[in-house]
Ligand code: ATP
């Protein structure tokens with residue numbers, strides 16, 4: 001069954017949005033198969049966002065991801081990669097559709113509270129980066 005990697009970033013955890021966000025995925029009907037809270041080291045954040053290494057915001061983004069606890073999760077279900085991105089909404093909360101997580105709960109792109117894998121290949125790579133096989137049910 002299809003799986004995706006979803007993370008609540010330090011701003012979402014700090015603001016107390018874990019249950020709100022997890023409940024949206026649960027109510028949709030997706031299945032939680034892995035979850036843990038960690039403070040990712042900077043080099044780990046750089047590996048996670050390696051595709052963006054040439055962007056001007058890369059350093060700030062990696063500093064931010066490693067600045068506090070992140071809730072790392074793997075969700076499973078039919079179409080979960082694409083539909084998870086729909087639940088999350090566009091990257092910039094100013095452009096995300098009302099009803100999405102980023103539109104409803106965030107204001108600026110640098111504090112958009114949640115990450116979701118953007119395709120089957122990244123989902124596979126990110127799940128492998130963040131979780132050991134035995135951490136998934
Ligand atoms: P994520 O990978 O976190 O799920 P995304 O796939 O919607 O987000 P990406 O293009 O992968 O968007 O960007 C990764 C993250 O980098 C964004 O979530 C955002 O926090 C940050 N980011 C993207 N564009 C900008 C920008 N112009 N200025 C500052 N931060 C940005």
Ligand code: MG
Pocket residue numbers: 116118
């Ligand atoms: Mg992305």
